[in-house]
Amino acid sequence: MDFAFSFLQLFWIVLKIASPIILFLVMGIVLLGQIAGRFEQWEPLSTLYWSFITATTVGYGDIRPASRIGRFLAVIIAFNGLILFGVIASLAVIATTEAARLHADLSEIQAITEPGN
DSSP: OOOHHHHHHHHHHHHHHHHHHHHHHHHHHHHHHHHHHHEEEHHHHHHHHHHHHHHHHHOOOSSSSOHHHHHHHHHHHHHHHHHHHHHHHHHHHHHHHHHHHOOOOOHHHHHSEEEEE
16 A cells, blocks of 8 residues: 555645646646637537547547648647656556655565575
8 A cells, every 4th residue: 555655645746747738738638728729619618528529539439520730739739648648657667666666665666586595
């Protein structure tokens, strides 16, 4: 249980450190989505929903752009979403690695990694 708490604490710390990048990507998704929504004449909340469904690459297909500009912006939004979730996943890896380093039994690690065992 200590490992889980350490992970959560470390994840929160690295999330705060990376928050400007995360905020920049989220704002890009929202802004590009609203621009696409204007071209497609969608309601603002529908546009927000569509932009995050596109950013997560789920793409239900219930709302989809018909114009070339809307489709182009959808690609950019999806790319931003991939970067966003890649950053979040890498932060989780950092937190997991550091939590494991804090709680690992070094004698067990050495027994596994030493040749001849």
